[in-house]
Amino acid sequence: MVTKRQLGLLVVAIGIVGIAGIIAVDFLGAGDWSGFGPLQQMGTGLGVAAVIVGLILFQLGDRPA
Numbered sequence: 106m107v108t109k110r111q112l113g114l115l116v117v118a119i120g121i122v123g124i125a126g127i128i129a130v131d132f133l134g135a136g137d138w139s140g141f142g143p144l145q146q147m148g149t150g151l152g153v154a155a156v157i158v159g160l161i162l163f164q165l166g167d168r169p170a
Contacts, residue, residue: 112170113162120155123148 127148131141162170 107170108167109162109165109170110167113159116159117156120152124152
């Protein structure tokens with residue numbers, strides 16, 4: 106059975122990997138636009154939201170999810 110702590114760690118990991126991927130794509134220069142576009146901003150915002158939700162779940166402890 107998955108606990109809220111395990112689910113929180115998974116959500117935090119997915120959020121961090123997503124944010125890192127978005128930033129890495131920007132540094133590699135993929136795409137036609139220069140700079141940080143609106144879709145990248147939305148993706149980063151969703152990644153930050155995922156990290157926050159994951160941290161909240163992590164603090165709820167070992168109760169079943």
